Amino acid sequence: MFDPHMLQQDFPILSTPLKSGKKLIYLDNAATSQKPQVVIDAITQYYKRDNANVHRGIHELGDRSTRSWHEARKTIATFFGATPEELVMTRNTTEGLNMVAYSYGEACVREGDLILTTVMDHHSNQVPWQELARRKKARLEMIPVTREGMLDLEWLERKVKVEGEKVKIVAFPHVSNTLGTLNPVEKIVRLVRAFTKAVIALDAAQSAPHLLINFDRLGVDFMAVSAHKMLGPMGIGALFIRQSLLENVSPWLFGGGMIGEVTKERATFADDLEDRFTAGTPDVAGAVGWAAACEYLSKLDMKKVEQHDKELVNYTLEKLQAIPEVEIVGPVERVKRYEVRGKRCGSVAFLYKGVHAHDVAQVLDSEGVAVRSGHHCTMPLHAAFGWAATTRVSFNVYTSKEDIDVFVRALGKVKEVFEK
Ligand SMILES: Cc1ncc(COP(=O)(O)O)c(C=O)c1O
Numbered sequence: 001m002f003d004p005h006m007l008q009q010d011f012p013i014l015s016t017p018l019k020s021g022k023k024l025i026y027l028d029n030a031a032t033s034q035k036p037q038v039v040i041d042a043i044t045q046y047y048k049r050d051n052a053n054v055h056r057g058i059h060e061l062g063d064r065s066t067r068s069w070h071e072a073r074k075t076i077a078t079f080f081g082a083t084p085e086e087l088v089m090t091r092n093t094t095e096g097l098n099m100v101a102y103s104y105g106e107a108c109v110r111e112g113d114l115i116l117t118t119v120m121d122h123h124s125n126q127v128p129w130q131e132l133a134r135r136k137k138a139r140l141e142m143i144p145v146t147r148e149g150m151l152d153l154e155w156l157e158r159k160v161k162v163e164g165e166k167v168k169i170v171a172f173p174h175v176s177n178t179l180g181t182l183n184p185v186e187k188i189v190r191l192v193r194a195f196t197k198a199v200i201a202l203d204a205a206q207s208a209p210h211l212l213i214n215f216d217r218l219g220v221d222f223m224a225v226s227a228h229k230m231l232g233p234m235g236i237g238a239l240f241i242r243q244s245l246l247e248n249v250s251p252w253l254f255g256g257g258m259i260g261e262v263t264k265e266r267a268t269f270a271d272d273l274e275d276r277f278t279a280g281t282p283d284v285a286g287a288v289g290w291a292a293a294c295e296y297l298s299k300l301d302m303k304k305v306e307q308h309d310k311e312l313v314n315y316t317l318e319k320l321q322a323i324p325e326v327e328i329v330g331p332v333e334r335v336k337r338y339e340v341r342g343k344r345c346g347s348v349a350f351l352y353k354g355v356h357a358h359d360v361a362q363v364l365d366s367e368g369v370a371v372r373s374g375h376h377c378t379m380p381l382h383a384a385f386g387w388a389a390t391t392r393v394s395f396n397v398y399t400s401k402e403d404i405d406v407f408v409r410a411l412g413k414v415k416e417v418f419e420k
Pocket residue numbers: 030031092093094095122124125173175176177203205206226
């Protein structure tokens with residue numbers, strides 16, 4: 001049985017009391033998740049036992065480290081339904097999306113072309129496109145968000161029909177980190193492919209911790225993720241690249257490890273994708289830790305992880321809908337039992353009437369409840385809806401319904417404090 005209370009025991013930080021002596025109720029998982037002991041151990045063991053640089057040393061440790069790196073890459077690729085050849089290690093989702101802009105966009109986008117992203121995207125999936133459009137004198141437009149917090153697919157359909165092959169890149173999030181909206185990837189892919197030859201880049205930062213993802217089946221061309229949001233360490237992530245596109249993607253970081261041959265004048269680059277995009281020493285310990293996180297999640301079974309998230313989202317919506325001062329942002333429909341996937345995933349953000357989000361977060365913090373307040377790196381979305389800031393609770397495998405109860409009780413304090 002999937003029991004978040006049991007899982008909490010795997011995460012040492014969750015049983016470390018706060019300065020106040022209160023128990024930590026960690027509901028800031030969309031910012032970063034906590035790490036289970038198996039991930040901490042995998043990283044420690046790597047440094048204790050196997051540490052050496054990869055691909056370089058002809059000695060036992062060099063061999064062990066290189067093997068650890070390759071095994072970790074294979075585990076991570078398999079977790080996402082991809083092959084190791086399709087996986088480029090990055091520092092995080094942000095770097096992955098920038099890589100698409102530099103490694104692919106730089107060569108394929110020309111003056112007057114159109115790049116599409118969305119109003120609901122994280123700045124990481126907006127600013128790289130703004131910069132690319134500026135460099136290439138291309139146009140950038142953002143798919144609007146409906147009142148209900150969904151992507152306006154009618155707008156998208158009109159746009160791709162009118163612009164056709166002028167559209168070169170379409171980038172969007174699998175799950176919005178503010179609205180919690182779960183976007184219908186396959187439907188968007190079909191729509192874009194019907195009228196354009198654009199490549200499709202998916203930001204899967206917020207879906208990877210909660211959903212069973214199969215890169216191949218999603219049908220996108222690029223997919224970026226971060227390890228730290230899915231129980232892995234900070235400082236490592238991946239960009240998945242569709243096999244048929246590999247020839248069209250150029251390296252964007254240059255130096256040791258990624259070359260074929262170097263003369264005084266120029267260099268050729270490694271044929272092997274993994275080497276070509278790994279300039280300099282990679283984060284082997286990070287990869288080993290991330291692979292341990294993937295194995296931990298696989299053992300839990302991602303279908304159960306997804307079901308657990310669905311229940312938490314429903315439960316939180318139900319509790320918040322009963323509080324008159326609270327206005328939930330994003331889709332408010334609860335997921336029906338028989339639905340495979342609903343309209344949202346991972347988090348619930350809200351406005352509290354008459355109280356700034358930072359004040360709400362501070363009151364919650366005084367009760368041991370860690371949440372995020374602010375614009376969550378989605379300023380254009382906040383501007384579009386006229387919100388100064390929102391408060392967000394977000395979940396992971398160790399989040400229990402009792403944690404939500406503590407949060408809701410703590411929210412009661414907001415009224416007490418601000419009605420005085
Ligand atoms: C939807 C989304 N995309 C991208 C990012 C950026 O992730 P990272 O900081 O790991 O690069 C985040 C981080 O919160 C996010 O929520």
